[in-house]
Amino acid sequence: MTTPGPDLTRAVNLADLEILGRAALDRNALEYYASGANDEHTLRGNHAAYARARLRPRMLADVSSVDTGTTVLGLPLSSPIGIAPSAFHGLAHPDAERATARAAHARGSVMTLSTFSNTPIATVGADAAGRFWFQLYLLRDRELSRHTIEQAEAAGARALVFTVDAPYLGRREANERHRFALPPHLSAPNVATRDSLAQVETDSGSQLANYFQHLVDKAFTWRDLDWLRAQTRLPIVLKGILTAEDAHLAAGHGCHVWVSNHGGRQLDTAISSFEALPEIVDAVAGRAEIYLDGGITRGTDVLKAVALGARAVFLGRAALWGLAAGGQAGVERTLQLLEDEFRLAMALCGQARVEDLSPALVRL
Ligand SMILES: Cc1cc2nc3c(=O)[nH]c(=O)nc-3n(C[C@H](O)[C@H](O)[C@H](O)COP(=O)(O)O)c2cc1C
Numbered sequence: 001m002t003t004p005g006p007d008l009t010r011a012v013n014l015a016d017l018e019i020l021g022r023a024a025l026d027r028n029a030l031e032y033y034a035s036g037a038n039d040e041h042t043l044r045g046n047h048a049a050y051a052r053a054r055l056r057p058r059m060l061a062d063v064s065s066v067d068t069g070t071t072v073l074g075l076p077l078s079s080p081i082g083i084a085p086s087a088f089h090g091l092a093h094p095d096a097e098r099a100t101a102r103a104a105h106a107r108g109s110v111m112t113l114s115t116f117s118n119t120p121i122a123t124v125g126a127d128a129a130g131r132f133w134f135q136l137y138l139l140r141d142r143e144l145s146r147h148t149i150e151q152a153e154a155a156g157a158r159a160l161v162f163t164v165d166a167p168y169l170g171r172r173e174a175n176e177r178h179r180f181a182l183p184p185h186l187s188a189p190n191v192a193t194r195d196s197l198a199q200v201e202t203d204s205g206s207q208l209a210n211y212f213q214h215l216v217d218k219a220f221t222w223r224d225l226d227w228l229r230a231q232t233r234l235p236i237v238l239k240g241i242l243t244a245e246d247a248h249l250a251a252g253h254g255c256h257v258w259v260s261n262h263g264g265r266q267l268d269t270a271i272s273s274f275e276a277l278p279e280i281v282d283a284v285a286g287r288a289e290i291y292l293d294g295g296i297t298r299g300t301d302v303l304k305a306v307a308l309g310a311r312a313v314f315l316g317r318a319a320l321w322g323l324a325a326g327g328q329a330g331v332e333r334t335l336q337l338l339e340d341e342f343r344l345a346m347a348l349c350g351q352a353r354v355e356d357l358s359p360a361l362v363r364l
């Protein structure tokens, strides 16, 4: 017999869903999801940046019908809200990435599947039915990465999201203190077998950090992007860009740009993603699509980011709280609440269409 989950309809916002999600997790999983690096200045900064930016709403516009729809790389979305890649959805819910994929599909969103998923790519691809991107951590074992990219293409991924901000994992100190470990019933089928995970288990610190360090390529540079380009015909998105300089290089290499500080989990005191956005929009100058993640919990956050030039925003922890609170239904509830808030924020700003949102709506 399965016990019924919490009544999701009583959650009126993403903060309510976070409370329900946190309550469903054990300490190991909760600390992994919630933590930022070191003093968590950047984690808090991501949220604070939205609170500081104020809206300049316009009045007496016809907002009798508001259309939140847009596209990313040609894929129609019901609103400019997608799901960011996060490792190990099996820590949140037994249905793991399958629940997230089904929710993204049901809500007309898009899911980014992490290299470190607990579910094989093909399974998630079938559940997402085309509404997925694949996030790549490039491994030292390039043959394995090449094989993974092939699997993502075969499963119907629409883009390859190459994460560039994690040559090493940032120190999430709670995970070090309590020696975070992947529970024995979970594995990471895209990267390794349980056996290879056991080989890097150590006496100290976070098992995850040790495991990650062992696997990923830390020597990759802009010049190596040509190698990656030759491996796939999919659009490539560089995730983890925070400066105009790197955005310029990314666009010059024919890549799209995902503005992110990894949810404050990598370099603490790095600039908030929202504050980094304007210089990146300038540097890209229309050559590529720009996405953003970090601290999005309100429809007004979505509106501000899109007004300043993000094509779409992506949810990290917010989606995980929904997943923990209620599996597929929980993630759907997260996406629905945020889309409804975004629609209302557009209307109250006098905006009926996403393509009309402009920087004039925001005072930084
Ligand atoms: C638990 C967790 C796991 C993550 N795993 C990955 C990952 O595997 N690959 C990746 O590129 N980013 C990963 N991220 C970063 C997210 O993609 C995203 O950048 C970040 O969570 C956005 O911030 P937010 O949580 O405030 O929405 C992870 C984030 C969290 C919270």
Ligand SMILES: O=C(O)C(=O)c1ccccc1
Pocket (backbone or CB within 6 Å): 087, 116, 166, 169, 208, 209, 212, 262, 265
């Ligand atoms: O935890 C993370 O932020 C992350 O990106 C990650 C993904 C896989 C393994 C270890 C860390």
